Amino acid sequence: MLPNWFNVWNKENPTNVYGPAVLVGVLGGAIFLAIMIVVWGQPAATNSLQTGPRGTGMSMAEFTRDLGTPDPDIAELSENEPYIPDGSEALAKDIYSNVQVLGDVTEDNFNRVMAAMTEWVAPDQGCAYCHGDGDIETYGEDTLYTKVVARRMIEMTQNINESWEGHVSANKQVGVTCMTCHRGQNVPSEVWFKIDPVNEATAGWPAVQNRATPLSQYTSLPSNALEAYLLNYERIGVHDLESRVANEPGDPLIQHAERTYSLMNYFANSLGRNCVLCHNTRAFYDTEQVTPQWSTASQGIAMVQEINNDYLVPLTDVLPADRLGPMHGDAPKAACKTCHKGYQQPLQGTNVIKDWPELATTGVPVYE
Ligand code: HEC
Ligand code: HEC
Ligand code: HEC
Ligand code: HEC
Numbered sequence: 001m002l003p004n005w006f007n008v009w010n011k012e013n014p015t016n017v018y019g020p021a022v023l024v025g026v027l028g029g030a031i032f033l034a035i036m037i038v039v040w041g042q043p044a045a046t047n048s049l050q051t052g053p054r055g056t057g058m059s060m061a062e063f064t065r066d067l068g069t070p071d072p073d074i075a076e077l078s079e080n081e082p083y084i085p086d087g088s089e090a091l092a093k094d095i096y097s098n099v100q101v102l103g104d105v106t107e108d109n110f111n112r113v114m115a116a117m118t119e120w121v122a123p124d125q126g127c128a129y130c131h132g133d134g135d136i137e138t139y140g141e142d143t144l145y146t147k148v149v150a151r152r153m154i155e156m157t158q159n160i161n162e163s164w165e166g167h168v169s170a171n172k173q174v175g176v177t178c179m180t181c182h183r184g185q186n187v188p189s190e191v192w193f194k195i196d197p198v199n200e201a202t203a204g205w206p207a208v209q210n211r212a213t214p215l216s217q218y219t220s221l222p223s224n225a226l227e228a229y230l231l232n233y234e235r236i237g238v239h240d241l242e243s244r245v246a247n248e249p250g251d252p253l254i255q256h257a258e259r260t261y262s263l264m265n266y267f268a269n270s271l272g273r274n275c276v277l278c279h280n281t282r283a284f285y286d287t288e289q290v291t292p293q294w295s296t297a298s299q300g301i302a303m304v305q306e307i308n309n310d311y312l313v314p315l316t317d318v319l320p321a322d323r324l325g326p327m328h329g330d331a332p333k334a335a336c337k338t339c340h341k342g343y344q345q346p347l348q349g350t351n352v353i354k355d356w357p358e359l360a361t362t363g364v365p366v367y368e
Contacts, residue, residue: 051276051291058276058291071341071348073183080116080355083108084367097140101154104364113358117150120178122186129186145318146186153178154359156311160303161353161360167299171345175353175360180339180346190270190341191332193325194231196224205255217269221262222255229263230304230335231313236260239285267297270337271344300336308333 045064052058085106092110093103102110114127122129130147131139142148160168161175168176181188195215197207208222215223228234238252238260245251268274275281278297280289287294316324316331324330339346357365 051293052280052289056280056282058280060274060276071343073179073341074347074350076184077179077347077350077352078116078119080112082112082355082357082367085109098142101151101158102358105358109358109365113356116356117178120184121150121182122146123184125186145320148318149315152311152315155362156307157359158362159311160307162362164299164303164306167296167303169353170296170299171349173351173353174345174347174349175351175356176339176346177352177356177359180352181334183341187323187332188334188338190335190337192226192335193332194224194227194328194330195325196227209255209258215266216262217265219262219265221265222259223262225259225262225266226333226335228259230301231308231333233305236263236301237285241285267336270335270340270342272340272342273344277344304335 043065046061047064047067048059048061050059083106089106089108091103092099092105092107095107096110099110102113105113118126118129127139130144130150132141132144134141157176157178165175168174183189192215195213197204205222208224209216210220211223212218212220213223215226229236235252238257240251264275267278271277275284276291278291278294280286283289312331312333316329319331321329323332325332353360357367360366
């Protein structure tokens with residue numbers, strides 16, 4: 001097939017073509033890759049979020065591709081504008097028999113809220129989840145625990161939006177609705193129960209520590225940080241500027257420092273950020289060097305203590321046994337991650353309250 005002179009020449013001059021072929025292949029591959037990166041962009045490109053002054057290392061790197069991925073739950077938020085009342089409409093308290101919280105809401109808006117609550121909390125079960133299978137005349141009855149809980153949840157949501165506006169609308173109007181926690185589930189994800197030791201034989205510090213539990217963020221740190229700080233009101237600060245501490249009675253112990261770090265790990269994981277979102281890490285104790293987010297977080301601590309103590313724990317007797325905690329029979333409790341779900345702002349700062357003035361205040365709703 002090839003001319004004869006070539007075959008002769010080839011036979012007399014044996015050449016190893018593999019070396020050059022590999023070289024050409026590698027070079028070609030590298031050029032191809034370079035062209036791809038130029039055309040499509042660098043897949044591992046990062047962006048950094050600076051939270052404090054330059055030179056203090058207060059920044060967090062993130063892959064650019066992750067920044068472009070929205071929280072999938074945002075797509076589930078449906079727009080549903082309120083009917084602006086003109087004052088002539090009948091109110092829910094006049095029409096229905098047993099409306100204790102949403103009484104000042106007009107009929108149209110009341111039904112709008114019921115439909116939304118169904119979508120947020122019980123999309124599979126529908127109205128029957130709280131009202132049973134009877135016809136609409138029976139909807140005034142409080143026979144199911146779910147309805148009793150839901151009424152308290154409405155009050156809790158109104159209170160969060162009204163009294164804790166400084167947290168839930170810290171930067172701009174965001175607010176919370178049932179969706180912020182529930183996301184279409186009967187019981188929200190990221191609720192927690194007490195898991196500290198149940199009897200004397202297992203009591204003591206070792207029992208709350210060195211166990212990889214979700215509550216210790218799978219570290220060797222104590223598992224009872226949420227209980228101590230977000231249910232009970234124990235002191236979080238542990239720092240002392242003295243090099244040797246006298247160890248007066250009541251001074252924090254090294255275990256308390258570990259428990260504080262357990263809580264702080266939980267904060268970081270709840271928000272998908274690290275410590276520099278709130279602290280200048282050269283001085284965790286110094287409130288002069290913190291970021292604005294530290295103050296928002298501080299309010300968040302007080303808000304969660306109130307949510308747990310005033311709203312969730314008192315529901316213990318209303319809930320059926322299968323909803324209670326495995327070790328202490330306690331009610332499910334909320335904390336930062338119940339709302340934040342791993343994002344710096346829940347639902348990435350989407351304004352969820354704008355269509356729901358009924359849930360924004362404990363008083364008569366104000367329509368714009
Ligand atoms: C997550 C629980 C829940 C779901 C789901 C739910 N409701 Fe309700 N419903 C309540 C609560 C709580 C009240 C009482 C509100 C109050 O006291 O202010 C109520 C009250 C009512 C009332 C007034 C009854 C009366 O006579 O007092 C009607 C009517 C009603 N709901 C209709 C509906 C309809 C229709 C649906 C389905 C589209 C629905 N609800 C879904 C919790 C729920
Ligand atoms: C701050 C987070 C949060 C918000 C906001 C919230 N919930 Fe809940 N909800 C919880 C937690 C935690 C539980 C489980 C504890 C309990 O049942 O007491 C729960 C339980 C419930 C249950 C009982 C479900 C079951 O099957 O046991 C109902 C019904 C409910 N919520 C309705 C609502 C409604 C309606 C709204 C909005 C008006 C709402 N929730 C807003 C956190 C929240
Ligand atoms: C979302 C904000 C936020 C994040 C993220 C955060 N912290 Fe904190 N941290 C706070 C707040 C607020 C306090 C003060 C709590 C109080 O005393 O009421 C605090 C207190 C502390 C304290 C106690 C300071 C003292 O005075 O003794 C330490 C230590 C600490 N944080 C370490 C960390 C570490 C380590 C991380 C990262 C794993 C972290 N924090 C992440 C908000 C945050
Ligand atoms: C009831 C729901 C809810 C709970 C519980 C909650 N947060 Fe928030 N948080 C929000 C909302 C909503 C925002 C958005 C406010 C805004 O961007 O205007 C927010 C904002 C923040 C911010 C400010 C973020 C920023 O970009 O400025 C920090 C920090 C924060 N939360 C920390 C916490 C910590 C720590 C906890 C637990 C102790 C907590 N949150 C519990 C709803 C909640």
